[in-house]
Amino acid sequence: MSPSTIKVTVHRGSDKDTEARHTDTFDVPAYQSQTVLDVVSWVQQNADPTLSYRFACRVGMCGSCAMMVNGVPRWTCRTHISKVLVDNAVEIAPLRNLPIIKDLVVDMDPFFDKWVAAEGVHHGARTRHDPIENIEATSNSRAQADAGIECINCSVCYSACDTVSGNDDYLGPAALQRAWTLLNDAKDSGRDQILDAVSGKGGCHNCHSMGSCTVYCPNELDPMSAIAGLKRETTKRFFSRRKRGNNDA
Amino acid sequence: MGGNVRMRAPARSHPLWLAYILHRVSGLALALFLPLHFWILAMAISNPERLDGFLLLTESSAVKVAEFGLVFLLAIHMFGGLRLMAMEWLPWTPPQKTLAAGATAISFLIATLFFLRAI
Numbered sequence: 286m287s288p289s290t291i292k293v294t295v296h297r298g299s300d301k302d303t304e305a306r307h308t309d310t311f312d313v314p315a316y317q318s319q320t321v322l323d324v325v326s327w328v329q330q331n332a333d334p335t336l337s338y339r340f341a342c343r344v345g346m347c348g349s350c351a352m353m354v355n356g357v358p359r360w361t362c363r364t365h366i367s368k369v370l371v372d373n374a375v376e377i378a379p380l381r382n383l384p385i386i387k388d389l390v391v392d393m394d395p396f397f398d399k400w401v402a403a404e405g406v407h408h409g410a411r412t413r414h415d416p417i418e419n420i421e422a423t424s425n426s427r428a429q430a431d432a433g434i435e436c437i438n439c440s441v442c443y444s445a446c447d448t449v450s451g452n453d454d455y456l457g458p459a460a461l462q463r464a465w466t467l468l469n470d471a472k473d474s475g476r477d478q479i480l481d482a483v484s485g486k487g488g489c490h491n492c493h494s495m496g497s498c499t500v501y502c503p504n505e506l507d508p509m510s511a512i513a514g515l516k517r518e519t520t521k522r523f524f525s526r527r528k529r530g531n532n533d534a
Numbered sequence: 535m536g537g538n539v540r541m542r543a544p545a546r547s548h549p550l551w552l553a554y555i556l557h558r559v560s561g562l563a564l565a566l567f568l569p570l571h572f573w574i575l576a577m578a579i580s581n582p583e584r585l586d587g588f589l590l591l592t593e594s595s596a597v598k599v600a601e602f603g604l605v606f607l608l609a610i611h612m613f614g615g616l617r618l619m620a621m622e623w624l625p626w627t628p629p630q631k632t633l634a635a636g637a638t639a640i641s642f643l644i645a646t647l648f649f650l651r652a653i
Contacts, residue, residue: 296539308537356542380545391621406603445544494621496550509550 291315292374293324300385310428321361322350338389348437352389353378358444360503381444396440399456404482405463408475418472426469433466433511434437435504442498442508454487458498458508461489480519557614560607
């Protein structure tokens with residue numbers, strides 16, 4: 286028998302007024318198969334309508350409901366509250382490493398800006414008049430690209446990463462994994478642009494392989510290995526350029 | 535109802551992060567040790583009598599324990615570095631990584647057993 290209520294501590298306030306930041310604690314009725322998002326929604330609908338939080342699809346596709354749950358970044362819509370309760374209590378905070386707008390809502394702009402800065406955009410070389418590129422489904426590069434395409438931009442990896450905390454310029458696991466995916470995509474022709482973007486100041490070589498991105502990714506993707514791939518490709522290009530430079534001279 | 539905000543430290547208790555911190559801390563400890571090491575070695579030229587005094591210290595059990603710590607740090611840092619290089623430079627699949635780690639552990643165990651028999 287589970288107890289009838291859960292003790293829920295929620296972080297409140299914004300980065301604009303750090304003095305006013307505080308936590309509120311609520312007693313929330315426990316239900317079967319209740320998710321962390323259900324708990325937050327119950328608080329907003331029944332206890333405190335001023336609580337701000339963000340969600341959309343409730344089924345783990347949109348990537349908007351991620352929060353810190355007992356210090357772990359998680360997708361709250363797919364996390365059962367029963368799996369995270371400690372002494373029948375839970376602490377819910379906004380995602381780490383991003384500016385807090387209000388309560389549990391963070392500003393995702395830095396996250397998406399870095400996605401673009403890592404050249405996480407399509408670099409097409411063909412027009413509508415060209416035939417469609419044939420994709421070899423079993424090729425190694427396609428397997429590498431497929432490994433990363435299920436990213437839902439939830440920013441869980443970005444919040445889990447200590448390198449992101451320590452270095453404002455670091456592009457972060459999600460953006461770099463996107464760059465790795467595009468690098469391996471036969472339909473993308475921005476190889477040099479991507480490698481330039483990820484070998485700069487905030488690029489892949491900042492990664493210390495702490496692995497929190499891979500451990501906490503809710504879709505079980507592996508950004509750490511993707512970043513390792515970028516490290517190999519940028520290094521290979523560095524040495525091949527030097528070799529070419531020497532031959533030219 | 536209200537309480538003070540204390541951001542909880544993010545959960546880091548997973549093997550990859552522990553491997554990272556062990557590698558980092560052992561590296562720092564070795565970096566601190568090295569100047570001392572070279573300073574004492576330099577005494578062989580600059581002040582041999584004082585070096586002999588230091589070498590007598592190595593008979594004490596406290597220094598023996600410290601030496602064990604040093605070898606331990608070196609081993610951790612070396613295997614940490616090999617792990618990192620394998621992880622980042624060899625695009626192995628997870629089963630391959632498990633096999634490689636297992637093979638290394640077993641060879642290390644056998645080598646240690648041989649070594650213990652020898653001494």
